[in-house]
Amino acid sequence: MSTTADHHEKSLELMSVETRLVRTPISVPVRTSFGIMHDRPTLLVRVTDSSGTQGYGEIWCNFPVCGAEHRALLVDTEIATRLVGRQFSSPQDCYETMNSLLRILRLQTGETGPIAQAIAGVDIAVWDMIARRNNVPLHALLGSTRHRIPAYASGINPVGVLETVERARANGHRHFKVKVGFGEETDRSNVHGVADNLGEAETFMLDANQAWSPSEAIQAMYWIEACNPRWIEEPMPVDTTRAAWRTLKNATNIPIAGGENFLTRGEYDEVARGNWMDIVQPDIAKWGGFSECLPVATDVVANGLTYCPHSLGGGVALAASAHLLAAAGGPGLLECDANENTFRDEVFPLPLSKGWVTLTDEPGLGVNIAALEREFER
Known part of the structure; x- marks a missing residue:
C-alpha cells in the first residue's frame, strides 16, 4: 500500500485489544x-499502544443472531492473546x-468468515490509532486528496418503501437502494414505485442479497431493465459459477454489483481483471480492514471498474468506509444504512447534504469518542 504520507510514524506495540x-x-x-x-x-474493538494512544474498530456481526458474541470471543481469546x-x-x-x-485455526475450524471479520475489525482500530497518534484524519494518512464523497441510502425494507425513501430524501439523500428477492409481485410493486417517484438527479439501485438462481436472475432482468436502476447487487449466490455470472452480464444492460461476501484476495483480483462485474463492494468490517481493502479498491479503480464500499453496521464501520472511499478514488458512492440505529447515529452523525458526505479534519476516523468510551467503561 503506497500513500502520500509515508513520513508518518506507523510502528506500534499493542498493550491491549478489547471488545x-x-x-x-x-x-x-x-x-x-x-x-x-x-x-x-x-x-x-479498542486497541491501545505503548504510547497510550487508542483506536477504535468494528467487526461485522449482523448474522446469525448469536454471531456477535462469538466474534467477540474470537478477538478476546484468539487474537488479543497473540498480539x-x-x-x-x-x-x-x-x-x-x-x-x-x-x-491453522482457520483450517482447523473452517471459520474463515468469522476470523476474517475479527481480524478486519482489529485492523480498522489499529489504523485509527496510528492516525490519531499522528494527529491526522485517517483518509489523509492513507493518501487521500479529497474529503467529499457521494453517498446513497441503503437497506430499504420491502414494506413501506416509498415512506423510507421520502425520509432518506428529507435527510439529504439523492440515491436509494431497495431490497428485492421477496417474490415477483412484491419486487415489481416496489421497484416500479421507486422508479416512478424519483426526483431530478436522483437514482436508485437494487439489492437481491443472493436471492435468485441464475435462471431467475435473468428472468428478473427482463422486467427490471425498463426501470433503469443504477445497478443490481448480488442477484445470484456468491458461489455461482463464473460462467453463469458472465451469462447474466451478457443478458442485461444493468450494471452488476457484488463482492461483499468474497473471502479471499484472489477473488477480488479475479473480478478486477474479469468481465463479469461492474461495481465491486468489499466490506471493510467483514474482510481485509484498511490493510487489504485499500489495495483492492485502488486495483478495482485502476482496472476501470467502480469501487463502492459495502456497509450495513454501526458508526465506526460507516466512518471507516467513508475514509476508505475517499482514499481509493473513483466514482463510487458511500453506502449509508437508512434504517433505525440510534447508536450508529451517535457515533458517526452523518455529515450529509444533497447526496454528499464531507469528512472533517478530526484525527483518525473522526467518530464520537465519548459515545464509544461510554460502552467500554460499562
Missing part, C-alpha cells in the same frame, strides 16, 4: 431475502501477522 458488544433496540425489524434483524448489533506485547513495523505488518498466526 464491547452493543445491541441497539429498533422499532421496525430490518429484513433481507435471507434473514431478519430484530435489533442492531455493533461489535466494537498484546508484540511490536509491529506498521499496521500492515500487524494485519499480516494476525493472518499468519490464525492460519
Whole structure:
C-alpha cells in the first residue's frame, strides 16, 4: 500500500485489544431475502499502544443472531492473546501477522468468515490509532486528496418503501437502494414505485442479497431493465459459477454489483481483471480492514471498474468506509444504512447534504469518542 504520507510514524506495540458488544433496540425489524434483524448489533474493538494512544474498530456481526458474541470471543481469546506485547513495523505488518498466526485455526475450524471479520475489525482500530497518534484524519494518512464523497441510502425494507425513501430524501439523500428477492409481485410493486417517484438527479439501485438462481436472475432482468436502476447487487449466490455470472452480464444492460461476501484476495483480483462485474463492494468490517481493502479498491479503480464500499453496521464501520472511499478514488458512492440505529447515529452523525458526505479534519476516523468510551467503561 503506497500513500502520500509515508513520513508518518506507523510502528506500534499493542498493550491491549478489547471488545464491547452493543445491541441497539429498533422499532421496525430490518429484513433481507435471507434473514431478519430484530435489533442492531455493533461489535466494537479498542486497541491501545505503548504510547497510550487508542483506536477504535468494528467487526461485522449482523448474522446469525448469536454471531456477535462469538466474534467477540474470537478477538478476546484468539487474537488479543497473540498480539498484546508484540511490536509491529506498521499496521500492515500487524494485519499480516494476525493472518499468519490464525492460519491453522482457520483450517482447523473452517471459520474463515468469522476470523476474517475479527481480524478486519482489529485492523480498522489499529489504523485509527496510528492516525490519531499522528494527529491526522485517517483518509489523509492513507493518501487521500479529497474529503467529499457521494453517498446513497441503503437497506430499504420491502414494506413501506416509498415512506423510507421520502425520509432518506428529507435527510439529504439523492440515491436509494431497495431490497428485492421477496417474490415477483412484491419486487415489481416496489421497484416500479421507486422508479416512478424519483426526483431530478436522483437514482436508485437494487439489492437481491443472493436471492435468485441464475435462471431467475435473468428472468428478473427482463422486467427490471425498463426501470433503469443504477445497478443490481448480488442477484445470484456468491458461489455461482463464473460462467453463469458472465451469462447474466451478457443478458442485461444493468450494471452488476457484488463482492461483499468474497473471502479471499484472489477473488477480488479475479473480478478486477474479469468481465463479469461492474461495481465491486468489499466490506471493510467483514474482510481485509484498511490493510487489504485499500489495495483492492485502488486495483478495482485502476482496472476501470467502480469501487463502492459495502456497509450495513454501526458508526465506526460507516466512518471507516467513508475514509476508505475517499482514499481509493473513483466514482463510487458511500453506502449509508437508512434504517433505525440510534447508536450508529451517535457515533458517526452523518455529515450529509444533497447526496454528499464531507469528512472533517478530526484525527483518525473522526467518530464520537465519548459515545464509544461510554460502552467500554460499562
